[in-house]
Amino acid sequence: DTGVSQDPRHKITKRGQNVTFRCDPISEHNRLYWYRQTLGQGPEFLTYFQNEAQLEKSRLLSDRFSAERPKGSFSTLEIQRTEQGDSAMYLCASSSRTGARELFFGEGSRLTVL
């Protein structure tokens, strides 16, 4: 499978714990995006990387959230001191900067904070 891969698919954690999600983009894509989707809503932009550089962060990304993309390959999204309001689907997407401007999503990582 050469699509966007996310892990884990579902994480259940207790309030106050830290969680980390991983995303492996389509191999030739140099842009990687994180979105968050809550029930009944469309995805909301969180941040994006071009290669290893994080170029933009949404106001939704509080200081408890940190994203990295070392070496411009896979990316991680860490949430520290989770809160119940962090419960959502965290979606990763990737695209190529050139050619057809298509944004491909992974299956998402669902977070449940108890």
Next chain:
Amino acid sequence: QKEVEQDPGPLSVPEGAIVSLNCTYSNSAFQYFMWYRQYSRKGPELLMYTYSSGNKEDGRFTAQVDKSSKYISLFIRDSQPSDSATYLCAMSVLTDSWGKFQFGAGTQVVVTP
């Protein structure tokens, strides 16, 4: 008010009917428009994208953009039960921030056999 408005539905149609979906937007800087299909507990799947006003066809799907009215539509012909899903519109500017999409809330479609 949200930048992108989309009726959440649900929209129920009989098999074989035409499904008509639409979104309105307020930001005239949006130049790039996409439609995604999302099955329950899955990631969004890209259906179509378009840059310009007018119609774009791909199989049973037709995307329509009217920039003067800030209105986009997706039509699904000969609908099948497998088309039952949530359909999301998304739009973006065409600058280096491309990919920072604004999504609608999604319309749930149910196609009944």
